[in-house]
Amino acid sequence: MDLTVTTAATLPDLEELRDRIAAAETVVPVGGRTHWDVGGPAPIGVEVRAPAGVVSYDPAELTVTAGAGTTVADLAATLEDGGQECVLDPRDPAAATVGGTLASGLSGYRRLRYGSLRDRLLEVRFVTGDGRVVKGGGPTVKNVTGYDLPRLLVGSLGTIGVIVQVTLRCQPRPRHVTWAGTSGDPFEVRRRCFRPSCIAWDGGDTRGLLEGDPDDVAAELHAGGLTPGDRGPAWPDGPHRGRISVRPGRLCALADELGGVDGLRWVAEIGVGTVHVGADRPAPLAQARQAAEAAGGWLLREQGDGIDGFGAGLPNRQLMARIKTAFDPAGKLSPGRLPV
């Protein structure tokens, strides 16, 4: 089966983009603006966009190369033809770009099974503040040739370079996928199911996502005491949103605290330690942040301007500042996004 795609065999000449970046005083890479409030305040400057389009895709390699400006939905459509997917799972795949999703570093809801977003990126090409194109990593599924620049770029929020092209790891689509629910103990579901893709819990309702062979899924449903349903969890929405990162073992105790915050909607990913929080006002988010920090975790702002991006200062700030300065000595890339 040859499904090699070449919609943009070579990405449109990067020359112009490089010149714009090199000439600008402040550069702000823009994707689909779906993660625009993630982290520090949105910087103001010359907005630049990465090229869009799948560069090459061969299902036999289980990898795909695309312009960073490709939307996640467009990428998914290409991969679907090969019976594959790339687990990125942003909130709004139709608008979110691949580059923006990676730069924001937010792993999707299937992390319990498939691991972090960082594990997807094999090779990255980015433009530096002084207009050079740099490649990091390599196109093969396994690679330890040199330093891991791809991992540095994931979650760097546009402060290291403008991501222009990426090679991502793909996987076969599961044969059967179902959400299922229970009002029972979500931690017990985790203990009893071998490899659920997600266990989401809002303090009362537990929703599990099972993927795989239909017979295995049926057996897992039984083992976990789950009833198949057609809907996933109601991920918290609202003008003020964020995500908590906490040790998965502390979720139970943290849930008690979050339950007491008036006006806060939350859904926790059991076994992972991510808690998605949302509210109509900033105050509940600020309280959620306090609870998260008291539990040894932290809260990242994803939307709204009522609270700052990170709360308590970044760990290893000096080291991070050295990295930022090494890659962007002029300080022109997305200033303020990361408080380093």
Next chain:
Amino acid sequence: MADLRAALGPDRARAEPLELALYQRDAGVDRGQAAAVCFPGTVDQLAAAVGIAAWHDRPFVARGSGTGLAGGATPVGDPLVIVTTGLNRIVEVDADERVAWVEPGVLNLDLSRAVHHLGLHYAPDPSSQQACTIGGNVATNAGGPHCLAAGVTAAHVLAVEVVLADGSVAMLGGLEPDAPGYDLRGCFVGSEGTMGVSGRIAVRLTPNPPAVRTLLLDFSTIEAAAATVSGIIAAGIVPAALEMMDAEITRAVEDFVGAGYPRDAAAVLLVELDGLPAGVEAQVEAVRRVGHEHGARTVRVAADDAERALLWKGRKSAFGAIARIAPDYYLHDAVVPRTKLVDVLRQVYAIAAEYDLTMMNVFHAGDGNLHPLIVFDQRTPGVWERVHAAGDAILRACVDAGGVLSGEHGIGLEKRDAMPLVFTPDDLDAQARLRDAFDPSGRANPEKILPSGSRCGELQRVPAGAWI
């Protein structure tokens, strides 16, 4: 020395020539010379040793078991060698969170053994797992047969306590799913000791799969075996492991352990499928079908755990087996796109023939990770030159096919000067910036990974085709 003896105790720091000779090299071929060697017994002593090196402005090299194959632990620049094997305690296991904190000198297999009774294991399983340390695995981002589906070391390391070159200690990453800011933990994994020395490490533990099936397929051509590899992936299956052995190594292994491998096969594939029972059985049938479609002569499915263990014993004894054929070997490590396997293998055999060398191939076929193995006797005059020239040609063939220089052994000294084959000066400059941000002093395992001239403004002098 006096400072080291005072901080660590008199027995834990050595500089006798005989002792130092033991630390001239790792399991690769490059040699160096250490100024002193020390054996910290606690993480505090480890930090103290790095601090003393800083105070005396001396380079230092972390060393685990010395099983590395790229010269990563070879001492260059008269350094202090810091051996971590005394730091071998499993500090804490949390079965519910599926996390273990270990000291860097814990042996890979010891960890899996220690958590076996909890129904858990540590997924990355380098073939050297009986001997290599977790600290060494983190430093090389080690892979193994079961990393095809499970992912390599980087996907299993949650947090690393790192002693930076100035002797200060930083915790990179954490047990929380995300750490704010840059992924420092991700940058450190695979940095081969050039960003600092790891102290305690938090790793993810993986539940043992409910069902496991192991298959042995044998073929009369290597092309058919390679086509089967692609066929399995194309059928939507990512096996837990997918290993290939060619005719020479299959015979050698069979003579050595008698695992029941067919002696007349041109190639065998060892395929392991794991997960939940129904999916595993469906995949067994699919692999069987794909194998037959591509001309597999036999497809043997291990009937029980004993037979499974025997099939794996064959694969894992490859290195023992070759020791009986010739005293020396040079094991290569490169990755090519899966679809180029057949092409590149053909070239690799042609290169061996051209240089009149005995070559065997046993490798992680599922992810295109080739391990051409040249066996020789170094007493043969002129053989080293041929081995090196062949190695260089193999690497070039892999890179020309769109591959990379290393899939799991790392760059170290061995492949340092080949880096410009896959990276531009700007790429190397970016890598140097990252390294220097972690270690501005340049004393952490100097001269490794990046060729001189990687930093912009440095003189570019990369000897053509040089192998150190």
